[in-house]
């Protein structure tokens with residue numbers, strides 16, 4: 001009924017709206033009011049959504065949002081906390097550095113923090129203890145650092161309020177930036193976490209460093225994955241890095257470019273280190289050498305990727321102690337930043353180095369060594385390398401790191417894996433009940 005009515009009234013609306021006379025039909029007049037009202041409602045809704053969107057954006061990006069995040073669970077602040085921070089950052093030798101290590105509960109972060117503390121530098125850790133892999137392992141590393149006198153602040157590099165606070169409490173001479181979303185293949189499952197940590201988090205950290213007074217020198221972890229689909233080996237720092245094979249690689253490459261702008265505009269001294277498949281005790285359970293060990297011991301099948309035409313996939317596996325030496329070499333040769341309070345005062349150092357083993361090993365050989373060390377035959381399945389971010393091989397040219405940092409890796413894969421397996425067996429037997437890995 002009502003539909004019919006509406007249609008009949010619509011028939012009354014003149015075809016030339018400009019000539020419409022209000023006194024001709026009160027119904028049409030009402031219709032115009034309704035239509036104006038509904039337009040108004042529509043536009044006010046748009047306006048409201050627009051305003052809400054910007055309120056949301058400012059809360060998530062501005063430093064003012066951080067206290068709310070604190071209320072939701074971050075655990076920092078207070079005088080006891082500040083005392084712990086200062087104590088951990090206190091160096092024990094007059095010439096020592098004061099280093100903020102981001103990602104300190106991570107694999108490389110733990111080893112670098114321990115090495116710095118051991119030689120007398122002041123070290124403060126920062127880590128968000130995310131769940132990318134078993135947090136129990138991160139907590140175990142935290143205990144190790146705690147025993148060595150390194151305190152890890154729990155927080156995210158995206159929290160600028162926290163970062164500013166740390167720089168208020170401690171005058172850092174250096175930042176060793178190792179916090180990142182790692183892993184090549186996981187980038188297809190959770191791309192945003194790479195943008196969040198490796199791009200947004202890095203920019204946030206650089207923003208705080210640039211406005212610190214004095215500015216610290218920064219050494220940070222890039223990746224061998226920036227060489228992407230390059231086929232010329234060994235990979236040199238002079239080679240192109242514009243064909244990444246994964247989003248992970250692309251975010252590390254973006255990090256290198258971002259670092260350059262902060263060096264150029266603000267005078268921050270920045271050194272990027274391209275790590276080549278780092279392995280060793282306290283390593284990452286998401287990496288092949290680690291889960292191959294676990295699966296071989298459990299009698300579970302492992303998958304070995306092959307390049308097209310049954311070709312070999314190889315990696316320049318680099319032992320953690322060699323990487324630590326490279327990191328310390330980079331810190332020791334880092335020149336001071338030249339800016340202060342956000343203003344550049346002169347050109348600052350900008351460097352990029354490969355830190356590899358310069359001796360690539362096929363993945364099938366890695367498995368053979370593990371079988372020998374574990375005394376268990378692996379159940380192997382060969383599969384063509386999926387198109388999920390992997391590259392066929394990596395191989396570092398390390399002559400630049402050798403001449404500038406004194407970097408000289410000394411651990412071959414078998415020696416390094418032996419140390420890893422020894423640690424793995426001890427750790428897994430001690431933490432079987434606590435951990436899921």
Ligand SMILES: O=C(O)[C@H]1O[C@H](OP(=O)(O)OP(=O)(O)OC[C@H]2O[C@@H](n3ccc(=O)[nH]c3=O)[C@H](O)[C@@H]2O)[C@H](O)[C@@H](O)[C@@H]1O
Pocket residue numbers: 182183184222223224225226275276277278286287288289303304305313314315363385390392
């Ligand atoms: O050097 C780097 O830049 C990168 O090294 C590793 O990445 P990746 O070399 O891919 O290390 P794994 O994931 O441990 O893989 C090692 C090798 O095992 C192979 N693999 C992996 C998984 C698997 O199930 N089967 C298999 O054959 C991969 O194709 C690769 O050749 C790290 O995971 C990255 O975070 C790091 O930045």
